[in-house]
Amino acid sequence: MMGPLQSAIVAERLTKSFPGVRAVDGLSFDVRGGEIFGLVGPDGAGKTTTLRMLAGIMTPDDGSAIIAGIDVVRDPERAKHSLSYMPQRFGLYEDLTVDENIRFYADLFGVKRTERDARSNQLLQAAGMSEFRKRLAGKLSGGMKQKLGLVCALIHRPKVILLDEPTTGVDPVSRRDFWRILYELIAEGVAILTSTAYLDEAERCHRVALLHQGKLLFCDTPANLKANMHKGVLSIASQDPRGVRKQLERAEGLTSIVLTGDGVHVVVDDAVRRIPEYEAILTNARIPFDSCQQVQPTIEDLFVDAVGSGGSSDG
Ligand SMILES: Nc1ncnc2c1ncn2[C@@H]1O[C@H](COP(=O)(O)OP(=O)(O)O)[C@@H](O)[C@H]1O
Ligand SMILES: [Mg+2]
Known part of the structure; x- marks a missing residue:
């Protein structure tokens, strides 16, 4: 029994x-x-x-x-x-x-x-x-x-x-x-x-x-x-998510990028520090974006970050 x-x-x-x-x-x-x-x-x-x-x-x-x-x-x-x-x-x-x-x-x-x-x-x-x-x-x-x-x-x-x-x-x-x-x-x-x-x-x-x-x-x-994920997740809303990805791919402090329906999610070491940096990179590259803010991580952020975005996650 x-x-x-x-x-x-x-x-x-x-x-x-x-x-x-x-x-x-x-x-x-x-x-x-x-x-x-x-x-x-x-x-x-x-x-x-x-x-x-x-x-x-x-x-x-x-x-x-x-x-x-x-x-x-x-x-x-x-x-x-x-x-x-x-x-x-x-x-x-x-x-x-x-x-x-x-x-x-x-x-x-x-x-x-x-x-x-x-x-x-x-x-x-x-x-x-x-x-x-x-x-x-x-x-x-x-x-x-x-x-x-x-x-x-x-x-x-x-x-x-x-x-x-x-x-x-x-x-x-x-x-x-x-x-x-x-x-x-x-x-x-x-x-x-x-x-x-x-x-x-x-x-x-x-x-x-x-x-x-x-x-x-x-x-x-x-x-x-999600609570144990100590890195920050930024949501960047943009009509050109691929452009955003191209610009940020090699940015300092970034460990992974996921394309979402209306932009990208990026996992970073330090959200407070990276938000203004990334905004500047996108502005200089003339990539349009509506907002860049810290959000709660999703299971997908966690998974992609653990597996490495060099994998198959191309939305
Ligand atoms: N009967 C099988 N013979 C040989 N390789 C197999 C067989 N079943 C699964 N695999 C291999 O084992 C791995 C895991 O497969 P699977 O359990 O079907 O994964 P999932 O269900 O998560 O897609 C894969 O690399 C797959 O190719
Ligand atoms: Mg299966």
Whole structure:
């Protein structure tokens, strides 16, 4: 039995290599019941490999994974009863309706009919999909398909939920619905581990682990991560963000630059000192800008600064 203080997911020094690449490198973290934990990182960071090992469908080279008190490496079949794993491409039957897909998965997991009906009513309502029960899955939008996948994955009330980039490519409204379902679930005490490549989505998790090249860079609440970032972040509003970047790229005191919708965010050693310096550089170079001020760091600032802006972050 799982005690209330026991972690629902424990990854300890999980490691997995493929020819030429260490996909996951000594990864340790834990997730409690009632918690949404985000595994955040760009493509190739090792998110899917981590989730596969936790789901018991890939054996780690080293380290251990415990799900609801069960050792996944030693006893994957038993662990599978307590978890639900939603891979990036969840297997929906396109020529079955929404209801029929749910019934299929309910039968697969041995969910009784009354339980299935109550559960699917609740989940479809939270998903905003109650009117679409008779629609063929193949005729749903991408966001609806993802939500239906989640409903199917949750029909048997798993204690631990592993989601692999469930909102990638999903429209903003469906993304919001999706998160609403996740928040309902944690009220039931389940533990949710979700991967995402959207750094803004990290802010919605109780805790996040930032993953880069298989290694954990940081693991904490979004608020703590931001509070512990001792560098300053400046937001420079400009119609010419690329021009701003070109001028400031090599400026003294700057450690990274991220293009945003309406300008750039730069991470600097000392905000008070650099604001007038950078304003002067931009003015001399005749780069138009509306404002240059210190702002609260975002998870994206933190991540880009940790990974180095020499990477792939070109907005
Ligand atoms: N089955 C596999 N065979 C070989 N290399 C793999 C395999 N799966 C993943 N990789 C490699 O491992 C690294 C991590 O991949 P992955 O876990 O899919 O990352 P993410 O899900 O964060 O994009 C990448 O370099 C990827 O190319
Ligand atoms: Mg992946």
